Amino acid sequence: MAYSEKTRNVFTGEIVAIKDKGLFKEKRFICSPQDAEITVEYPEGSSLSKVLNFCANNYLGLSSHPDVVKAAHEGLDARGYGMSSVRFICGTQDIHRELQDKVSKFLGMEDTLLFPSCMDANSGVFEAVLGQDDVIIADRLIHASLVDGIRLCSAEYDTFKHMNMKHLRKKLELHQDKRTRMVVTDGVFSMDGDLAPLDEMVALCNEYDAMLLVDESHASGFIGKTGRGTHEHFGVIDGVDIITTTFGKGLGGASGGCVSGRKEIVELCRQKARPYLFSNSLAPPIVNASIKVIDLISGSTERRDKLEWNTDYFRKGMEKAGLNIRSGETPIVPVMLYNAKLANDMARDMYAEGIYVIGFFFPVVPAGAARIRVQLSAAHEKEHLDKCVEAFRKVGEKYGILGLGKSEIIEKYGN
């Protein structure tokens, strides 16, 4: 037997170490479609609970939208279940081309290439485009998939302090000797919900002859007046060179991602990006449903407008209730607790109140910055938001944190 006890013990020991650090991720089973109200089996084996979901990336509430589900069925009937091929052999259908064209138009980019996920898009784009004579200059808090992609690339890389334009300028000056420069940022940062100042970044990139790549996974479909994203919000649609984004969050929530941008860069991805060349095509039902999503949000801003209203209403409610939330304008609302155990304990108590939220702590967020991350959706109704705020008020009162600021919470619980 090749899997000996000795080998097994190596892995068992690693799992125990993860548990000892309090980083073990428990299984949670959703026994209903993804929505504002879901049925959950948690802990594993327990009876089912109906809870309100405040931790999904279902920003536009499209994950189970009847028109999207219908389009997926139609895609299944018209183009089959799977392609059994990568894109460039025999895995590209007319609907793949149609989705790419619609995404380009929606984002205001020259061309688009679909990937199995945005994780794959981020893994592939750098090594396909850049080489050892180039440099990548990245915000320190970019998503892990961008970090992985940058590490797979032979270009030199450097980082700048989170959203610190003075520091970015310094790094751009430092790397003027390189063939090309690419600045990399998230549009909306997933843990803090803050918006990268793309207007300032575009100006700096123009000044120092640098390309700008923005991961819009937590922005596409709802940030900006018509939901185009962070570049629309800051009025710099023409200033962003590359967008990577996902169909797995606001844009339907199934899977798939893309690189969208300057046509030469997209073409190089088509020729060289390894996750594109060596991974299967996006399945026809998902492609057809994603086309429907782009059509829905291109034709109406109703859903992003509702999400904006929900965001404003919820943020005000939480502040009034005395919770210490990180200020902002996105549907990612971090409830700052600073202490990991407090974040975990409060999330558990929120679940008992019928609200499904998760505590986040180091290394997912910086040390001493533990929080519960609330994510809002256009699927939430006002009564859902009221119930969530009331549950936070009740649980916050139990732990004596209402009305307390950072230093007071740290004084009480440590960090």
Add this chain to the structure above:
Amino acid sequence: MDKMKEVVLEYVIDEYIDEDDDEEVGVDSPLISSGIVDSFSMVSLKRFLENKYKVRLSDEEATPEAFDTVTSICSLVQKHLG
């Protein structure tokens, strides 16, 4: 060695601490294990050391442990300088 610690500490503060952050960092403050410097942003510190002291630090040497304090970083650089 004391001069080197001073130079490296100054770089660490300038490169990793925000201007409005009241965090106090000294030569023995944990950098990696405290999250001030992560494995991704460590690259600029390594580049600074290599350029400043004309040494080559291999990936095997530039571990999170070796880079955890200004003191341990300087010990590593000093080893190369002989």
